[in-house]
Amino acid sequence: xxxxxxxxxxxxxxxxxxxxxxxxxxxxxxxxxxxxxxxxxxxxxxxxxxxxxxxxxxxxxxxxxxxxxxxxxxxxxxxxxxxxxxxxxxxxxxxxxxxxxxxxxxxxxxxxxxxxxxxxxxxxxxxxxxxxxxxxxxxxxxxxxxxxxxxxxxxxxxxxxxxxxxxxxxxxxxxxxxxxxxxxxxxxxxxxxxxxxxxxxxxxxxxxxxxxxxxxxxxxxxxxxxxxxxxxxxxxxxxxxxxxxxxxxxxxxxxxxxxxxxxxxxxxxxxxxxxxxxxxxxxxxxxxxxxxxxxxxxxxxxxxxxxxx
Numbered sequence: 462x463x464x465x466x467x468x469x470x471x472x473x474x475x476x477x478x479x480x481x482x483x484x485x486x487x488x489x490x491x492x493x494x495x496x497x498x499x500x501x502x503x504x505x506x507x508x509x510x511x512x513x514x515x516x517x518x519x520x521x522x523x524x525x526x527x528x529x530x531x532x533x534x535x536x537x538x539x540x541x542x543x544x545x546x547x548x549x550x551x552x553x554x555x556x557x558x559x560x561x562x563x564x565x566x567x568x569x570x571x572x573x574x575x576x577x578x579x580x581x582x583x584x585x586x587x588x589x590x591x592x593x594x595x596x597x598x599x600x601x602x603x604x605x606x607x608x609x610x611x612x613x614x615x616x617x618x619x620x621x622x623x624x625x626x627x628x629x630x631x632x633x634x635x636x637x638x639x640x641x642x643x644x645x646x647x648x649x650x651x652x653x654x655x656x657x658x659x660x661x662x663x664x665x666x667x668x669x670x671x672x673x674x675x676x677x678x679x680x681x682x683x684x685x686x687x688x689x690x691x692x693x694x695x696x697x698x699x700x701x702x703x704x705x706x707x708x709x710x711x712x713x714x715x716x717x718x719x720x721x722x723x724x725x726x727x728x729x730x731x732x733x734x735x736x737x738x739x740x741x742x743x744x745x746x747x748x749x750x751x752x753x754x755x756x757x758x759x760x761x762x763x764x765x766x767x768x769x770x
Contacts, residue, residue, distance in 0.1 A: 462490050462491065462492060463490060463491040463492070463519045463520065463677060464491065464492045464494065464516070464517065464518045464519050464520070465482070465491055465492070465493055465494065465518060465519065465520045465521075465522060465677070466494040466495075466496070466501075466513075466516070466518035466520065466521045466522070467479060467493065467494070467495050467521075467522045467524065468496075468501065468503060468521065468522070468523050468524055468525035469523070469524035469525030469526065470495040470524065472524050472525075472528075474524055474569065474624070474627065474666050474669060475522070475524035478522070478524075478669055478670050478673055479493070479495060480670075481670030481674075482670070494516055494518055496512060498525075500512060503523075503525055503547065503551030503552075503554055503555060504543075504546045504547060504550055504551050504554070505554075506554045506557070506558075509554050509555065509558050510558055510561070513558050513562050513564065514562070517562070518564055519564065519565065520564065520565045520566075520567060520677060521555060521559065521564055521565070521566050521567070522567045522569075522673065523552065523555060523566060523567065523568050523569070524569055525547070525551065526547060526548050526551075526569075526605075527543065527544045527547050527548055527601070528601060529601070530573075530599050530600075530601045530602075530733075530734060531734075532544070533548075533599065533600040533601035533604065534599060534600050534601070534733070534734075536600070537600040538600075544600065544601075544604060545604060548601075548604035548605065548608060549604050549607050549608055549611075552568070552608040552611060552612065553611060556611060556612060556615045556617055559615075559617040559618075559619075560615065560616055560617050564617075565617070565618040565619070565620075565682055566612065566617055566618070566619045566620075567619070567620050567622060567673065567676060567677075568608070568609070568612055568619060568620070568621050568622065569622050569623075569624060570605050570608075570609055570621050570622065570623045570624070571601075571602065571605050571623060571624055571625075572585065572623060572624070572625045572626075572661075572662070572689075572736075572739050572740065572741050573598065573599055573601060573602030573605065573736065573739075574591035574592065574598065574602050574605050574606040574609060574623070575589065575591065575592055575598075575602075575736065575739065576592045576594075576597040576598060576732070576736060577660075577732075577736020577737050577738045577739040578597065578732070578736075578737070578738065579737070579738060582738035583660065583693075583736075583738050583739045583740040583741065584660075584662060584689075584693055584739075584740035584741055584742045585739075585740070585741055585742065586687075586741075586742040586745065587623075587684070587685045587686060587687055587742070587745050587746060588685070590610075591605075591606035591609050591610060592606060595607075597732065597733075598733060599733040599734060600733075602733075609621055609685075613685075618682040618683065619682055619683065620676050620681055620682050620683075620684060620685075620686060621684075621685040621686070622672065622673075622676070622685075622686050622687075622688060623685065623686070623687050623688070623689070623741055624664040624688055624689070624741075625661060625662040625663060625664045625687075625689040625690070625739070625740055625741045626639050626661045626662070626663050626664065627639065627663075627664045627666060628640045628641075628663065628664070628665060628666065628760065628764060639663075639699075640699075640703060640761070640764050643655075643699070643700050643703050643704075643714075644703065644707070644770070646713070647703070647704055647707065647709045647713055650713075651713075652712070652713055652714075652715060653700070653713070653714065653715065654714075654715040654716070654717035655695075655696040655697040655699075655700045655714055655715070655716065655717065656695060656696045656697060656716075656717055656718065656719055656722070656735065657695050657696075657697035657698075657716035657717065657718060658695065658718045658719055658720075658737065659695055659696060659719055659735055659736075659737055659739070660693050660694075660695060660737065660738050660739060660740055661693065661694060661695065661696065661739050661740050662689040662690045662691075662692070662693055662694070662739075662740035662741050662743075662757065663689070663690045663694070663699070663757040663760050664688050664689050664690070665690075665754075665755055665760040665763065667763065667767075668688060668752075668754055668755065669688060671752060672686070672688050672750060672752065675750040675751065675752060676750070679750070681749060681750070684749075686746040686749065686750070687741040687742060687743040687745075687746045688743065688746070688754065689740070689741035689742070689743040689754065690743070690754060690755060690756050690757040690760060691742075691743055691744060691747070691754055691756060692756050692757055693740045693757075694757045697714060697715075697716045697717075699757065699761065700713075700714035701714045702758060702761050703761050703764075703765070706761060706762060706765045706770075707765055707770045719731055719735055719737055722735070
């Protein structure tokens with residue numbers, strides 16, 4: 462019987478995973494733990510150890526993080542901020558506890574640990590290491606890069622699972638979701654510009670549960686995996702395709718460029734918030750897990766189908 466602890470279980474990604482485990486609890490040998498922050502405050506080392514001693518999980522899937530890129534940027538450079546204490550110190554506490562209690566750690570990360578520069582362009586593969594020059598990353602990406610490196614340097618059993626631009630096909634709150642932001646503009650009749658020269662891949666949270674299940678069942682540790690569409694796109698292509706699939710005019714989405722955006726914004730802001738040559742490769746991860754991930758087009762189509770758009 463595997464006991465799995467999920468931190469940040471109310472987040473967009475983790476909530477889909479929780480649903481899967483709860484809906485399939487009779488077909489899998491596991492016990493699911495979803496403590497709230499009061500019970501399991503990752504910034505408090507003693508609280509972490511107390512909970513783990515009592516509940517003894519076999520795996521921790523660590524989704525709890527501050528992921529708002531603009532919010533993180535406001536405290537850039539501060540190691541005393543809640544952002545750093547959550548995204549870096551919290552992970553250090555988990556590493557220490559995982560080592561002490563022999564717990565395996567699955568750590569969701571992001572394509573934003575890479576700069577997306579022409580000198581070091583994506584799509585990035587599983588063996589590419591995070592950017593060392595943190596000034597080239599958003600502060601959110603920098604904290605995730607530091608945490609990744611700390612995990613990799615530890616002696617625990619871990620799996621780092623990187624995401625790209627994420628969407629959850631069906632989500633009641635419809636907040637902070639790449640597709641829903643586009644849909645809101647379409648529904649409101651707002652003609653909106655999207656970058657046609659920013660290269661990204663997409664991550665479908667609907668595929669997350671099966672990926673996690675395979676990692677646990679196959680004991681895929683001491684490695685980095687990518688959950689990402691196998692092909693690359695741009696925000697403009699996604700917006701036009703979504704408009705087409707939902708019956709809206711493709712003219713609702715206009716093309717803009719990062720270079721034109723940079724005319725009214727600082728070079729650092731553009732580079733950190735909108736890495737130009739981003740995206741993740743996932744072929745090796747698909748082969749390792751015995752799975753086949755959706756293309757970005759199929760991810761859009763699944764979103765339209767699940768929401769009856």
